[in-house]
Amino acid sequence: MLMIQPDFDTLYDALLARDPGYDGRAFVCVASTGIFCRLTCPARKPKRENCTFYETVYECMEAGFRPCKRCRPTTPQASSDPVVKSMVEALEKHPGYRWGEPDIVRMGFDPSTVRRAFKRHFGMTFLEMARQRRLQEGFTALADGGKVIDAQLTAGFASASAFRDAASKVLGQAPGTFSSAPLLFTDWIPTQLGPMLAVADNRHLHLLEFMDRKALPAEFKNLNKVAKGQIGFGRTTITDQIQRELDRYFAGQCGQFETPVALHGSEFTRDVWRSLQKIPAGTTKTYSDLAKELGRPSAVRAIARANGANQIALVIPCHRVIGADGGLTGYGGGLWRKQKLIELEVAYKAAS
Secondary structure (H helix, E strand, O other): EEEEOOOOHHHHHHHOOHHHHHHHHEEEEEOOOOOOOOOOOOOOOHHHHEEEEEEHHHHHHHOOEEEOOOOOHHHHHHOHHHHHHHHHHHHHHHHOOOOOOHHHHHOOOHHHHHHHHHHHOOOOHHHHHHHHHHHHHHHHHHHOOOOOHHHHHHHHOOHHHHHHHHHHHHHHOOOOOOOOOEEEEEEOOOOOOOOEEEEEEEOOOOEEEEEEEEEOHHHHHHHHHHHHOEEEEEOHHHHHHHHHHHHHHOOOOOOOOOOOOOOOHHHHHHHHHHHOOOOOOOOOEHHHHHHHOOOOOOOOOHHHHHHHHEEEOOOHHHHHEEOOOOOOOOOOHOOOOOOOHHHHHHHHHHOO
């Protein structure tokens, strides 16, 4: 990832100049649009504060960004490989299609050859890339105000159960292995920035994450250990409460959350999370600010790790922590979401 000065200045200058020397060597992810581009993209250039640079297509997609339809950043990098070029072009034409190995065979290619070629060019297989695109198409439908069923259809799923099955794969646990007599209940909450997974009992919210967060499977696995395998599908009064609060939050009506949460972490980690909850909507703090408030001025790195380990997004507002230079830092839900959340909360500060 290329985010350290002076590399950022060099890359941003190359972006403004559409310097062909950087084509394929770096990609720009734009927080305001959720899209990533080649540095030679002919589209209007984004503001500096909305830009993050990555070295590979894989990193851009893992951060939650979609490829630009104008400069098609997934194609030029592999244009010299006819196998990859053909598969990428087919994916761009049908991003919501549920691709499988039989489709690869029907196109006249050997699945193992395609797998190796994509790993070499992108660091992921074709089917992994296709799955990312399918889910991103669904997230985009929700972010654009579409209904859940619209997102399901856009993402290539014909029913809520099919969508749930796909989500179960994200969690790394087959639907049939979920408990039929759960202590904790898992359900989905649609938001303007994509669906969120909520795990709750009748007293507390235990987990709230955007579905495409990379760390979600590990978080869910750890929580399942705490629950001794008794996590199933369903809703509770806590699920209903956090959905109402999220609806108000994204509608610009209220920036505060009152849903009770269960904090699963060390004493130090829980102290960091409680400090995060004290940051008002519409304001931001640095890791150094938090360290000083906790009386641990030298524990900046530890606080950053605790911040990154937060598994109750928005309610514990880790997105309100920024770098010492005022720039956006890493966010598990994707930097484009972090930008959107900070922009949304400006209105709450103005109203206070």
